[in-house]
Amino acid sequence: MSKIAIIGATGRAGSQLLEEALRRGHSVTAIARDPSKLQGRAGVTPLALDIKDAAALEKALAGHDAVLSAAHFTGIPVETLLAPAKKAGVKRVLVVGGAGSLLLPDDSRVIDSPDFPEAYKAEASAGAAYLDALKQEKELDWTFLSPSAEFVEGERTGSYRLGKDHLLIGADGKSWITFADFAIALLDEVEKPAHSRQRFTVGY
Secondary structure, three states: OOEEEEEOOOOHHHHHHHHHHHHOOOEEEEEEOOOHHHOOOOOEEEEEOOOOOHHHHHHHHOOOOEEEEOOOOOOOOOHHHHHHHHHHOOOEEEEEOOOOOOEOOOOOEHHHOOOOOHHHHHHHHHHHHHHHHHOOOOOOEEEEEEOOOEEEOOOOOOOOEEEOOEOOOOOOOOOEEEHHHHHHHHHHHHHOOOOOOEEEEEEO
16 A cells, blocks of 8 residues: 555546545545545545645655646646655656647657647647656656547546557547546556656557
């Protein structure tokens, strides 16, 4: 059992990470702006926190084996997380990434394709920049897990496949993963690290 901090624990991805961590018997500090709905849950310590408050985040992360960040990238530079994590002595940082920085079969980025939705470009660009910054990180043991193109609500099947830097596309031409199965892949990485200081991806 590990002590895990989850940033953005009430969001769509973060809430599934929380459920998966609890299912496996981990102890979770659930960090969110309003984690009140998590009060009273066994194994969960809810913590209301603005992650841009570096001193408060450092204090919150102290004593944890790993921190999982499911926060949006827009407006939050990588140092917002990394500096407090280092000062808190946390060794592992795992990030819920985006699909925009993944590569297509011709090695161009998903975000640069002509049909990439304009509405998602700001967040995808920020996610790509976040990954680039992580690649320069020498102290922390970081991992960045990119979902497939469609990151959606759905059942927990326990079935998925992994890739590295290229977008995974199924035999049916779809590129997708549910939040629940994504959570399985990320918690598998927490328990059995295989992608230290790397990005990888998950899909069906």
